[in-house]
Amino acid sequence: MSYWALNAVFLLAALAAGTAAAFALKGRARSRALAAAGGTAAVVLVLTAVFDNLMIAAGLFTYAPDMISGALLGLAPLEDFAYPVAAVLLLPALWILLERNSKTAAPKTRTPTDRAPKGRP
Numbered sequence: 001m002s003y004w005a006l007n008a009v010f011l012l013a014a015l016a017a018g019t020a021a022a023f024a025l026k027g028r029a030r031s032r033a034l035a036a037a038g039g040t041a042a043v044v045l046v047l048t049a050v051f052d053n054l055m056i057a058a059g060l061f062t063y064a065p066d067m068i069s070g071a072l073l074g075l076a077p078l079e080d081f082a083y084p085v086a087a088v089l090l091l092p093a094l095w096i097l098l099e100r101n102s103k104t105a106a107p108k109t110r111t112p113t114d115r116a117p118k119g120r121p
Helices: 002-023 025-059 080-107
Strands: none
Touching: 002 025, 002 080, 025 080
């Protein structure tokens, strides 16, 4: 199995979760989440390019030539950039979807501090 085939599994799952999260948000919240994801993706991809190239140059790891496409960014194969893209899509999507589900699943229980009169610590 090539790295692209393996990446496809994770990227499809991340894309599905990201799409569901985007539809779960409305209006300004959706715009802010998409902008945050875009900014995060840019930073993470630059960091991946820098540090993957450094680690490959240092000989910390290598790739089997028959498993990669041959398209490189410096020393790093393009396949290596799928993982940060999947993380940028999947992690916030899970946060949004799980938070939304927790709000609808159970009502918030009141704590003793909720009942304290205003003005008292």
